[in-house]
Amino acid sequence: xxxxxxxxxxxxxxxxxxxxxxxxxxxxxxxxxxxxxxxxxxxxxxxxxxxxxxxxxxxxxxxxxxxxxxxxxxxxxxxxxxxxxxxxxxxxxxxxxxxxxxxxxxxxxxxxxxxxxxxxxxxxxxxxxxxxxxxxxxxxxxxxxxxxxxxxxxxxxxxxxxxxxxxxxxxxxxxxxxxxxxxxxxxxxxxxxxxxxxxxxxxxxxxxxxxxxxxxxxxxxxxxxxxxxxxxxxxxxxxxxxxxxxxxxxxxxxxxxxxxxxxxxxxxxxxxxxxxxxxxxxxxxxxxxxxxxxxxx
Amino acid sequence: xxxxxxxxxxxxxxxxxxxxxxxxxxxxxxxxxxxxxxxxxxxxxxxxxxxxxxxxxxxxxxxxxxxxxxxxxxxxxxxxxxxxxxxxxxxxxxxxxxxxxxxxxxxxxxxxxxxxxxxxxxxxxxxxxxxxxxxxxxxxxxxxxxxxxxxxxxxxxxxxxxxxxxxxxxxxxxxxxxxxxxxxxxxxxxxxxxxxxxxxxxxxxxxxxxxxxxxxxxxxxxxxxxxxxxxxxxxxxxxxxxxxxxxxxxxxxxxxxxxxxxxxxxxxxxxxxxxxxxxxxxxxxxxxxxxxxxxxxxxxxxxxxxxxxxxxxxxxxxxxxxxxxxxxxxxxxxxxxxxxxxxxxxxxxxxxxxxxxxxxxxxxxxxxxxxxxxxxxxxxxxxxxxxxxxxxxxxxxxxxxxxxxxxxxxxxxxxxxxxxx
Numbered sequence: 129x130x131x132x133x134x135x136x137x138x139x140x141x142x143x144x145x146x147x148x149x150x151x152x153x154x155x156x157x158x159x160x161x162x163x164x165x166x167x168x169x170x171x172x173x174x175x176x177x178x179x180x181x182x183x184x185x186x187x188x189x190x191x192x193x194x195x196x197x198x199x200x201x202x203x204x205x206x207x208x209x210x211x212x213x214x215x216x217x218x219x220x221x222x223x224x225x226x227x228x229x230x231x232x233x234x235x236x237x238x239x240x241x242x243x244x245x246x247x248x249x250x251x252x253x254x255x256x257x258x259x260x261x262x263x264x265x266x267x268x269x270x271x272x273x274x275x276x277x278x279x280x281x282x283x284x285x286x287x288x289x290x291x292x293x294x295x296x297x298x299x300x301x302x303x304x305x306x307x308x309x310x311x312x313x314x315x316x317x318x319x320x321x322x323x324x325x326x327x328x329x330x331x332x333x334x335x336x337x338x339x340x341x342x343x344x345x346x347x348x349x350x351x352x353x354x355x356x357x358x359x360x361x362x363x364x365x366x367x368x369x370x371x372x373x374x375x376x377x378x379x380x381x382x383x384x385x386x387x388x389x390x391x392x393x394x395x396x397x398x399x400x401x402x403x404x405x406x407x408x409x410x411x412x413x414x415x416x417x418x419x420x421x422x423x424x425x
Numbered sequence: 426x427x428x429x430x431x432x433x434x435x436x437x438x439x440x441x442x443x444x445x446x447x448x449x450x451x452x453x454x455x456x457x458x459x460x461x462x463x464x465x466x467x468x469x470x471x472x473x474x475x476x477x478x479x480x481x482x483x484x485x486x487x488x489x490x491x492x493x494x495x496x497x498x499x500x501x502x503x504x505x506x507x508x509x510x511x512x513x514x515x516x517x518x519x520x521x522x523x524x525x526x527x528x529x530x531x532x533x534x535x536x537x538x539x540x541x542x543x544x545x546x547x548x549x550x551x552x553x554x555x556x557x558x559x560x561x562x563x564x565x566x567x568x569x570x571x572x573x574x575x576x577x578x579x580x581x582x583x584x585x586x587x588x589x590x591x592x593x594x595x596x597x598x599x600x601x602x603x604x605x606x607x608x609x610x611x612x613x614x615x616x617x618x619x620x621x622x623x624x625x626x627x628x629x630x631x632x633x634x635x636x637x638x639x640x641x642x643x644x645x646x647x648x649x650x651x652x653x654x655x656x657x658x659x660x661x662x663x664x665x666x667x668x669x670x671x672x673x674x675x676x677x678x679x680x681x682x683x684x685x686x687x688x689x690x691x692x693x694x695x696x697x698x699x700x701x702x703x704x705x706x707x708x709x710x711x712x713x714x715x716x717x718x719x720x721x722x723x724x725x726x727x728x729x730x731x732x733x734x735x736x737x738x739x740x741x742x743x744x745x746x747x748x749x750x751x752x753x754x755x756x757x758x759x760x761x762x763x764x765x766x767x768x769x770x771x772x773x774x775x776x777x778x779x780x781x782x783x784x785x786x787x788x789x790x791x792x793x794x795x796x797x798x799x800x801x802x803x804x805x806x807x808x809x810x811x812x813x814x815x816x817x818x819x820x821x822x823x824x825x826x827x828x829x830x831x832x833x834x835x836x837x838x839x840x841x842x843x844x845x846x
Contacts, residue, residue: 146438174533175513176513176534177537260672260674261673261674276673278674278676278677280677281623281675281678281824282828283824283828283830286677366623366624368622368820369677369824369825369828370824370825370830371821386814387530387533389514
């Protein structure tokens with residue numbers, strides 16, 4: 129009895145020791161920065177010197193700042209575009225590739241290739257494409273006689289120009305959905321075929337319902353990315369022109385640049401709140417049931 | 426079996442934790458040598474890099490065994506500025522020696538105890554090698570936590586080959602002459618000026634705006650509210666430059682594109698500092714020998730004012746280690762000595778706040794010195810006068826102004842709200 133108790137204690141000690149390094153990393157690189165960010169959002173602090181508590185002044189300032197409100201709006205647009213355009217496009221391609229048409233493996237690789245290229249390199253390429261003298265304007269001029277546009281320099285087109293060059297890269301979500309689609313039992317399709325269901329009906333009544341769980345997961349990932357979007361917009365427009373493409377991430381960065389660290393922390397807290405809100409709404413609307421998991425059980 | 430498993434688990438944990446206890450081995454003789462880290466932006470393609478590296482090598486050779494300066498290259502200036510800010514916010518100096526662009530935003534760094542205050546550490550001999558005006562500009566509440574090193578004037582660059590092709594042989598000196606010249610350049614098929622609204626400071630256009638504002642409002646125009654008529658008129662003039670006398674991609678364009686247009690001969694008039702004169706790609710242009718550096722045509726009642734700024738101030742980490750402090754001061758005295766500065770100026774074309782007997786022989790550098798000498802007075806540019814945050818707002822709203830989304834009055838009002846008074 130005593131030997132069994134001692135053995136249990138050692139097992140728990142071993143578990144604790146193995147978990148300790150990961151927990152320490154998690155604490156110092158996530159928990160501590162998170163609470164430090166929340167704490168500094170209630171102070172006035174310029175990165176140098178002491179922090180002075182100022183209550184909700186930073187929150188009031190940001191909410192009443194039209195630039196920050198614009199950033200929140202842009203992030204919501206990003207989230208909606210990624211969740212409701214990028215993911216459905218990825219699902220469509222996955223549903224075609226799962227049928228294994230000729231060259232499907234090559235197509236799978238081609239679709240995924242942009243995801244292994246750095247965001248910086250892609251942003252530089254698209255800056256050249258969107259340039260007034262760039263190939264996009266040349267093609268539109270040749271085919272439709274359209275005047276050249278400054279796609280990234282015009283507040284009316286800049287946001288969607290930047291979103292477009294992200295949304296068309298569906299490879300990452302396509303791979304996830306393709307893997308899930310390949311796990312759908314073939315017996316379901318055979319039964320449907322016997323019952324006279326064509327390809328389209330099979331996709332609507334079998335593939336999509338079976339992919340529900342994975343679709344919700346990929347939409348959650350896509351919308352989360354949209355809410356925290358920063359890189360390509362910062363590289364391509366810096367949040368301009370006239371803050372037309374600014375996001376909460378860029379706003380946070382620019383406030384930090386101006387040594388307004390407490391306001392940047394406040395922007396960070398808003399980012400977390402908005403992101404959580406969007407994901408929660410998504411889950412509430414679409415639920416979280418996964419027919420594939422239920423079938424497996 | 427369990428004891429063996431526990432023993433293996435314990436050994437694994439020890440192996441994981443052991444590296445945390447590792448310490449570097451030091452040679453006891455090397456402990457006497459003070460190693461100074463210099464996070465230097467004057468590396469790589471920067472025109473000052475070769476001279477700076479040679480000076481560091483010279484200093485290390487002369488102080489072998491006592492002081493060794495190690496350059497930590499910082500080729501990406503934006504990333505470097507970020508490093509300085511975050512290091513200071515995290516409570517540590519980015520290096521023993523580093524530079525900052527001194528302006529109202531970076532003046533906040535003086536509140537930190539991490540920077541060495543040179544006010545009490547400079548003897549008169551050393552202080553007198555500096556331009557006194559630059560020393561005073563670098564002080565904040567009596568503290569001198571950075572030494573003015575590189576200064577810059579921001580004149581106008583004219584491609585005289587393009588001017589001659591358009592039938593213009595002299596530089597414009599008034600507003601009417603300027604626009605007449607630009608009309609002729611446009612008619613000859615060349616965009617008259619390089620402009621830009623991109624990056625965090627709309628650099629080239631910011632310089633043009635500064636010239637306009639100072640010519641209209643005087644050298645102390647930056648003390649006035651940004652809604653002052655001088656700024657509104659300057660905004661209207663800049664808008665005209667961007668929409669009528671620049672390239673079609675000016676809105677949203679960055680400094681690389683703006684400079685690139687000038688280097689490629691697509692624009693005839695540019696603005697930048699003396700460091701640009703030392704660039705290899707500039708020297709390779711077919712019109713290099715036809716570049717003329719000039720003052721700005723007077724668009725207002727104030728004339729012969731040159732826009733200038735403290736381009737780089739050098740800072741040092743505060744330290745309680747007397748040997749380290751002495752080593753830092755020794756190196757900085759060497760680096761800022763007239764002979765060292767003359768060597769850097771000669772090869773780079775840059776201008777400095779240290780008085781030297783150096784006078785350039787290369788034509789382009791000589792022109793900078795001549796233009797600086799002929800100016801009656803100097804004034805800051807917008808970024809140097811009002812700081813990074815105001816300049817960012819200027820850059821962001823400039824695109825809207827150029828596209829006609831906002832009026833010049835609205836533009837000035839939006840920028841004015843960012844100015845802390």
